[in-house]
Structures are given as C-alpha cells and as structure tokens.
Amino acid sequence: xxxxxxxxxxxxxxxxxxxxxxxxxxxxxxxxxxxxxxxxxxxxxxxxxxxxxxxxxxxxxxxxxxxxxxxxxxxxxxxxxxxxxxxxxxxxxxxxxxxxxxxxxxxxxxxx
Amino acid sequence: xxxxxxxxxxxxxxxxxxxxxxxxxxxxxxxxxxxxxxxxxxxxxxxxxxxxxxxxxxxxxxxxxxxxxxxxxxxxxxxxxxxxxxxxxxxxxxxxxxxxxxxxxxxxxxxxx
Numbered sequence: 001x002x003x004x005x006x007x008x009x010x011x012x013x014x015x016x017x018x019x020x021x022x023x024x025x026x027x028x029x030x031x032x033x034x035x036x037x038x039x040x041x042x043x044x045x046x047x048x049x050x051x052x053x054x055x056x057x058x059x060x061x062x063x064x065x066x067x068x069x070x071x072x073x074x075x076x077x078x079x080x081x082x083x084x085x086x087x088x089x090x091x092x093x094x095x096x097x098x099x100x101x102x103x104x105x106x107x108x109x110x111x112x
Numbered sequence: 113x114x115x116x117x118x119x120x121x122x123x124x125x126x127x128x129x130x131x132x133x134x135x136x137x138x139x140x141x142x143x144x145x146x147x148x149x150x151x152x153x154x155x156x157x158x159x160x161x162x163x164x165x166x167x168x169x170x171x172x173x174x175x176x177x178x179x180x181x182x183x184x185x186x187x188x189x190x191x192x193x194x195x196x197x198x199x200x201x202x203x204x205x206x207x208x209x210x211x212x213x214x215x216x217x218x219x220x221x222x223x224x225x
Contacts, residue, residue: 002154036216043116043203043216044155089155098143098210099168102155 003027004092006103013110019077021106023090026071030092035064035075038087038105047088048075080110114138116217118204124223130192133220136185137206145214146179146189147203155203161187162210194224 005024013019023033031052036044050057050064050073057064063076077084090103117136125131137144146158160168164181172179176195181187191198201221205214 041218043205043218045216046213093211096168096210098145098160099157099171100155100214104154 002101002104003030004090004101004103006088006090006106008106009104010107010109013080013108015082015110015112016079019075019080019084019108019110021075021077021088021090021108023073023075023103024071025073025090025092027092027101028068028071029095032093033064033066033073034091034100035062036089036091036102038089044089077108080108082110082112084108085110116204116206116215118202118217118220120220121218122221122223124225125194126225127195128193129224130190131194131198131222131224133189133202133204133222135187135189135204135217137187137204138215139185141206141208141215142184143207143210143212143214144181144187145205145207146187147205147216149201149203149219158189158202160210167210191222194222196224198222199224 003026034049035047037047038044048059048062066073087105087107089105091100119134144161149155158171159179161181179189201219203216203219205216207214
C-alpha cells in the first residue's frame with residue numbers, strides 16, 4: 001500500500017526554467033517530509049525537508065511547498081540546471097520515526 | 113569521510129546460490145538500514161538496526177533473508193537460497209540516530225538467474 005505517491009515518472013525541463021516535482025500522500029499523521037535526489041549508480045542523497053507545521057521551506061534553488069489539506073507537496077527547482085538531472089524521491093517517516101516511506105520517484109531531465 | 117560503503121557493487125548469481133551483501137556504515141552512526149529497490153515496489157525498508165541490535169525486521173520478505181550486525185562498522189544481508197525475484201538493487205543507509213538524516217550507500221545491484 002503506497003502511502004507516498006509520485007504520479008509522474010518523468011519530467012523534462014529546459015535549462016533555466018522552473019522544475020516542479022509533485023508528491024501526494026495518504027497518511028495525515030506524517031509530520032515531516034523529505035526529498036532525496038539520486039544519480040545513476042549512486043544511492044539517494046538527502047536534498048531538503050519540511051515539517052508539517054510549515055507550508056514552505058527554501059534552500060537556495062530548491063523550495064518545497066506543503067499543502068496539508070490536499071495532502072500534497074511539491075519541489076520547485078529554480079533555475080533548473082543540467083546537473084539537476086536525476087531521479088527525485090519524496091519520502092515521509094512512518095510513526096516509528098525511522099522507517100521511510102518512499103514514492104517511486106520522478107526522473108528529471110534538464111536539457112541545455 | 114568515505115560515506116557508506118557497500119560491496120559488491122554488482123552480483124550475478126544463479127538461483128539457489130547463497131548471496132551475501134556487505135555494508136560499512138559511516139563511523140559514529142548508530143542506526144543502520146537495509147533497503148531494497150524494485151520497479152514494482154520502489155524503495156522499501158527491509159531491516160533496521162540500532163546500536164548493532166535489530167529493531168525492526170518486519171520488511172524482510174521471507175526466511176531466506178537474514179541480516180546481521182556483529183559490530184558498529186559492519187553489517188551483512190544474506191539471501192539463502194536466492195531466487196530470480198530477489199533481483200533488485202539493495203541499499204544500505206546509516207544515520208546518527210533513528211530519526212536523523214539517512215545517508216545511503218551506492219547500492220548493490222543483484223541479478224539472480
């Protein structure tokens with residue numbers, strides 16, 4: 001039962017434009033969310049997180065927005081760069097606090 | 113810091129053989145996680161250790177899977193006997209504590225023929 005869903009398997013964006021990656025969740029008890037980035041042949045690396053008490057968190061070119069009423073979050077990358085081409089995973093910890101529920105990922109391609 | 117180290121990076125074996133995957137967590141990290149990534153199920157937690165003790169193995173699919181952490185710097189995930197449906201990428205991750213940021217290794221890509 002997938003509690004974190006990324007419905008777009010892939011996204012292509014031109015360099016310099018905005019990339020928007022979306023994530024939906026079903027469990028209203030999740031109290032924070034994370035985004036991980038994964039390059040081929042590497043493990044996922046932590047990118048940015050957001051607590052459920054906030055609706056926005058920004059770190060440089062990366063901003064995550066949380067809409068709790070819609071059970072939806074999004075990752076915005078502005079401006080997008082070719083080096084941002086990777087698979088992005090949305091994740092949320094289960095009530096245990098350690099077990100992460102991951103979405104299946106969105107593959108972002110930023111073209112020059 | 114070397115990060116989380118996993119070996120081997122690739123493993124091809126025949127059905128019925130024993131497979132052992134290895135992980136060295138980041139020094140000082142007390143929590144260790146084994147994940148499996150498949151196309152069908154995505155990334156899923158198999159087992160979690162804290163201070164070398166298995167805390168949650170509810171994600172281990174079958175008795176054919178076992179994991180150990182004999183000390184703070186080494187863990188193994190063993191599959192015996194292996195089956196073609198075990199083909200996946202297996203990731204090890206570690207963190208300072210159970211609710212801290214998890215740092216992933218590069219993964220072991222396993223193919224069982």
